[in-house]
Amino acid sequence: MNTIYVLPQKELRHLFNKAGLRFTPQREAIWRLFESNSAGFTVSQVAAALAPQKIGQTTVYRTIKALQDMEYLKRVHAEGGEHRFVASRPGHSHMLVCRSCSKAVECTDCDLSVLEKLIAKQTGFAVEGHHLEFFGLCSECF
């Protein structure tokens, strides 16, 4: 369990409101869960963890989608068919995911512009962007 950074409740409320959304106990609970573990969760994991609090999975789906739109949640490649989401800072970044413990960290300063220019020249494409994700073993699992 790797605590990333805990958003004060006021700030969190403001984030939701800014996005035109209401601040509800369910939404807070879901976010707090992601905040508590940088390995992230699948929808069913969140639903299972918050079942005691009677939070339905429909709400989990909708809240995760909202947090994704707000760029506070990023989807990472998962093994099975189910998607996994991890907390992240808004803006472009790449995820580095541990294949053992699933812990994810962001790399924000991965510059691929040189590579993009090279590819543009080789292929004639006007490169607009990329999806990039690294995987490996984190220092604890190594």
Place this chain on the structure above:
Amino acid sequence: MNTIYVLPQKELRHLFNKAGLRFTPQREAIWRLFESNSAGFTVSQVAAALAPQKIGQTTVYRTIKALQDMEYLKRVHAEGGEHRFVASRPGHSHMLVCRSCSKAVECTDCDLSVLEKLIAKQTGFAVEGHHLEFFGLCSECF
């Protein structure tokens, strides 16, 4: 429709046999379809295109999985929930996908080792690999 390269039937048969699989008309038809269009197809598109030939979608799923294992098909990011697959040469490579016509080309010489070393140093991760896909506009759509 961008013809990539047409595998002679003998070679194709050999490829399947080498993988411990039989060479069937269904498998050939599915592969020929991918061979005919570098924009690739989703499962339902393949099934629809080959429905006149009475090829069931179960076969489409199984053949695509086989071709993926043989590394002759790569999955690319698609908009909707359905996966899209494009023909590719075996081995590690990255896909460059046109957001307008979906045409995909491979880039094989994209060296990320420098970046991987940098990230390893910054994060303490033992980086083992990456998923990378570029998107933009191909020269025809530009």
Place this chain on the structure above:
DNA sequence: GTTGTTGCAAACAGTTTGCACGAAA
């Protein structure tokens, strides 16, 4: 002839939607 493949139908898993009730603003 033996063994793998096909294609149908049924099962499954993940996700979305309709709607009445309840809570945030």
Place this chain on the structure above:
DNA sequence: TTTCGTGCAAACTGTTTGCAACAAC
């Protein structure tokens, strides 16, 4: 008090599996 969010159940979509007939080797 208005509007949005919740949670249940049902619907949907994409994918997998069981199995008998069939085809490749």
